[in-house]
Amino acid sequence: MAGFFSRLAGRGGSAVPGLIAEKIDPRTIEKLVASIPGGVVIVTGTNGKTTTTKMLVTALEHGGTSVLTNPTGSNLARGVTTALIGASRRGRVRGHGVAVFEIDEAAVRTLAPRLNPELIVVTNLARDQLDRYGELDTAAAHVGVAVAAARRAVLNADDPAVSALDDGRTAWFGAAAPIRRTMPHDRVLYGSTDPDAPAVALDATLEGVERSGDGQRIRVAIGGAVRQAELQVPGVYNGYNATAAVLAAAEFGVAPQEALAALEQMPPAFGRGQVVIYRNRRVRLLLVKNPAGFNQALRLLVDEPDPVDVLVAINDNHADGRDVSWLWDVRFEDLAGTPHRLGTTGIRAADMALRLKYAGVEAWAEPDLGAALDRIVSEAPEGRLVYVVPTYTAMLALLDRLLPGTSRAEAWT
Amino acid sequence: MDVSGEAVIAHLFPQRMNIYGDTGNVITLVRRLEWRDLPVRVDLVPVGVEYDLLEADVVVAGGGEDTSQVEVARDLSERAGNVHRAVEAGVAFLVVCGTYQLFGRKFVASDGSELPGIGVFGADTIGGRGRMIGNVVVESDLGRLVGFENHGGRTRLDSGQPPLGRVVKGSGNNGRTGEEGAVVNNCFGTYLHGSVLPKNPGFADEILRRGLERRHGPTDLVPLDDTLELAAARVAAGRP
Numbered sequence: 338m339a340g341f342f343s344r345l346a347g348r349g350g351s352a353v354p355g356l357i358a359e360k361i362d363p364r365t366i367e368k369l370v371a372s373i374p375g376g377v378v379i380v381t382g383t384n385g386k387t388t389t390t391k392m393l394v395t396a397l398e399h400g401g402t403s404v405l406t407n408p409t410g411s412n413l414a415r416g417v418t419t420a421l422i423g424a425s426r427r428g429r430v431r432g433h434g435v436a437v438f439e440i441d442e443a444a445v446r447t448l449a450p451r452l453n454p455e456l457i458v459v460t461n462l463a464r465d466q467l468d469r470y471g472e473l474d475t476a477a478a479h480v481g482v483a484v485a486a487a488r489r490a491v492l493n494a495d496d497p498a499v500s501a502l503d504d505g506r507t508a509w510f511g512a513a514a515p516i517r518r519t520m521p522h523d524r525v526l527y528g529s530t531d532p533d534a535p536a537v538a539l540d541a542t543l544e545g546v547e548r549s550g551d552g553q554r555i556r557v558a559i560g561g562a563v564r565q566a567e568l569q570v571p572g573v574y575n576g577y578n579a580t581a582a583v584l585a586a587a588e589f590g591v592a593p594q595e596a597l598a599a600l601e602q603m604p605p606a607f608g609r610g611q612v613v614i615y616r617n618r619r620v621r622l623l624l625v626k627n628p629a630g631f632n633q634a635l636r637l638l639v640d641e642p643d644p645v646d647v648l649v650a651i652n653d654n655h656a657d658g659r660d661v662s663w664l665w666d667v668r669f670e671d672l673a674g675t676p677h678r679l680g681t682t683g684i685r686a687a688d689m690a691l692r693l694k695y696a697g698v699e700a701w702a703e704p705d706l707g708a709a710l711d712r713i714v715s716e717a718p719e720g721r722l723v724y725v726v727p728t729y730t731a732m733l734a735l736l737d738r739l740l741p742g743t744s745r746a747e748a749w750t
Numbered sequence: 751m752d753v754s755g756e757a758v759i760a761h762l763f764p765q766r767m768n769i770y771g772d773t774g775n776v777i778t779l780v781r782r783l784e785w786r787d788l789p790v791r792v793d794l795v796p797v798g799v800e801y802d803l804l805e806a807d808v809v810v811a812g813g814g815e816d817t818s819q820v821e822v823a824r825d826l827s828e829r830a831g832n833v834h835r836a837v838e839a840g841v842a843f844l845v846v847c848g849t850y851q852l853f854g855r856k857f858v859a860s861d862g863s864e865l866p867g868i869g870v871f872g873a874d875t876i877g878g879r880g881r882m883i884g885n886v887v888v889e890s891d892l893g894r895l896v897g898f899e900n901h902g903g904r905t906r907l908d909s910g911q912p913p914l915g916r917v918v919k920g921s922g923n924n925g926r927t928g929e930e931g932a933v934v935n936n937c938f939g940t941y942l943h944g945s946v947l948p949k950n951p952g953f954a955d956e957i958l959r960r961g962l963e964r965r966h967g968p969t970d971l972v973p974l975d976d977t978l979e980l981a982a983a984r985v986a987a988g989r990p
Contacts, residue, residue, distance in 0.1 A: 464769065472769070472815040472816065473815065474815050474816070474817060653989055659883070659884065659885075659898075659989070659990065660770070660883075660898045660900060660944065661898075661944070662770045662771030662774065662898055662943050662944040662945055663771055664771065665771030665772075665773055665774030665777065665945050665948070666768075666771055666773065684985070684989070685982075685985060685986075687978060687981040687982035687984075687985050688949075688982045688985065688986065690978055690982075691948055691949070691978050691979060691982045692774075692948070694978055695774075695777050695778060695781050695948060696777075702978070702981075704985075
């Protein structure tokens with residue numbers, strides 16, 4: 338049976354074969370996972386899952402292992418099942434040494450025990466779309482179940498909601514104090530704990546971050562040496578993601594300098610700092626989903642030395658989170674006084690413009706995504722960097738214009 | 751403005767009870783005073799910190815996670831006398847979601863455990879299965895209000911306890927009676943967050959006007975350009 342489904346899955350990459358297989362044999366996942374020699378790595382957390390997954394896959398493949406992974410956006414049970422079936426023949430996964438799956442924090446509690454993971458990587462835990470995920474305490478408890486199901490964990494020592502999940506089988510990543518202070522975790526953001534140093538010794542430390550072209554130069558201390566890499570992805574948070582990926586790769590025997598060398602070659606994941614050329618302007622896409630992520634995106638904007646044009650695209654469909662109140666928890670006040678020009682678009686363009694108005698930042702509002710993209714690009718001088726900061730479904734809709742001829746499936750992998 | 755010359759907004763439990771963008775309510779009140787060149791100060795009042803609410807013109811508090819609500823219930827029981835005196839004196843209150851529930855008599859969770867409230871409102875809240883989540887439109891004496899609700903507690907008002915308004919869309923207090931929120935004197939309780947005040951500028955100004963009157967006398971709040979506020983409210987009212 339599985340052979341038939343794997344041919345189906347191989348063509349479309351849709352989640353439908355996964356659903357069918359789940360109905361026919363509810364233990365499909367367990368059986369296929371058992372046939373992967375190196376086992377499964379789970380990457381979960383609120384922000385940075387996609388980029389960290391891509392980084393870890395890149396580092397492991399550079400080390401000579403063929404890695405099975407799930408396409409971005411298919412990070413629930415069906416996406417994982419589909420990926421497993423797509424790689425299988427006669428009931429066994431063939432040709433892959435290890436699997437690295439990005440898994441949504443809402444699904445990880447039930448999925449992790451079925452995947453019998455060798456390793457789990459938890460990037461961070463922040464308040465996210467309360468109408469979908471519920472309270473942060475609940476999400477943390479779910480991820481805790483997954484950590485308990487894994488043989489080893491790579492955890493963020495700087496995020497107390499994550500470090501609390503430690504049960505003694507943890508490799509720790511984090512950042513040196515000056516960097517850590519620029520990345521307040523969610524509990525500090527909401528003021529309920531102090532931002533003191535973590536109480537554990539770090540196995541991998543992000544020691545330095547410095548802008549470099551469209552990306553950044555990072556320094557990571559691991560295994561008694563400090564090593565440097567030029568990443569194509571910008572932002573301190575991606576420095577954290579890289580540190581986590583290098584540490585996770587080391588768990589599989591990939592030397593840190595090899596892992597970092599591999600990361601230098603890695604382009605940004607779709608929408609995660611990726612730069613596309615559109616009508617002679619460089620357009621950088623920064624997906625935002627929650628206050629912590631948006632605050633990270635804002636830091637990139639505030640640090641831009643030259644004026645940039647910024648289009649913020651806020652939809653409120655189910656996948657975006659129907660409640661846009663989180664926009665009031667983002668520190669848009671930091672944009673006041675910058676030379677940047679802002680426009681807003683998407684279903685909730687007016688809400689976004691209103692938030693900016695109360696932050697003392699002028700912005701126009703054009704709910705139509707296409708018209709707004711045309712406007713921001715027309716108003717930007719040629720060669721100027723344009724930031725597009727969309728929620729999930731707004732990004733999908735903008736994709737058709739920014740990357741014409743690219744199917745969504747291609748863009749996501 | 752005279753008397754102390756400065757409007758005072760007290761933000762209760764700013765860290766514990768702010769999960770639904772509740773800070774937006776404070777930002778809105780502050781800006782709408784600043785845009786009218788009226789001086790304003792914000793006092794943050796965390797859990798366990800002593801503060802005389804009679805020194806404030808407007809008091810704002812929001813919703814929190816379950817663990818926070820337990821701490822806040824304990825804190826409120828200690829400042830209950832002060833809250834009652836402030837409400838009677840005419841201090842304006844906006845209490846949203848979790849704090850609104852604790853301004854009733856009690857919150858009974860679905861497992862039967864009980865959190866005592868301070869009984870400003872004649873209301874009890876019972877935890878229930880399934881959350882009420884979505885955009886809400888309310889008709890009230892203060893006009894049409896638009897917000898977002900996300901709560902599992904069902905609040906029942908006593909027969910003599912006036913609601914803030916009646917839902918035209920959404921669930922409101924309990925999804926059955928059509929009532930939303932509660933009002934005692936200048937104290938407004940509501941499930942509307944999202945944040946409620948930015949998109950309801952008339953409500954924001956009414957809270958400011960009522961709050962300022964006690965210490966500063968009748969205050970003339972000059973009209974502001976609310977085109978964007980009302981446009982955002984219109985869009986929200988049309989969303990699921």
